[in-house]
Amino acid sequence: MNAEKSAASALTWSKSSYSTGSGGECIEVAVGPHAVHVRDSKDVVRSGLALDIEAWTTFVGFAAQ
Known part of the structure; x- marks a missing residue:
């Protein structure tokens, strides 16, 4: 298992x-x-995305509009 998946x-x-x-x-x-890490709840073994905090904050602000 690589370090990213372990973390x-x-x-x-x-x-x-x-x-x-x-x-x-x-x-x-x-x-x-x-x-901030995001993954598919139906496939938790598959790698997800890791977004820096600023990118996540921008995305949530956009999505909340």
Whole structure:
């Protein structure tokens, strides 16, 4: 296992409260010390994305509009 996957598995992941668990598309997010990690909640073995905090903040601000 590479260092990136090992670090990602040590994070505390959370799903949106809007997730119903009925098979729809959903992501999980975990906040690390230097990045926000995003992964597919249905395929947690697959590598996710690591975004710097500023990029995540910009994305959330845009998505909330």
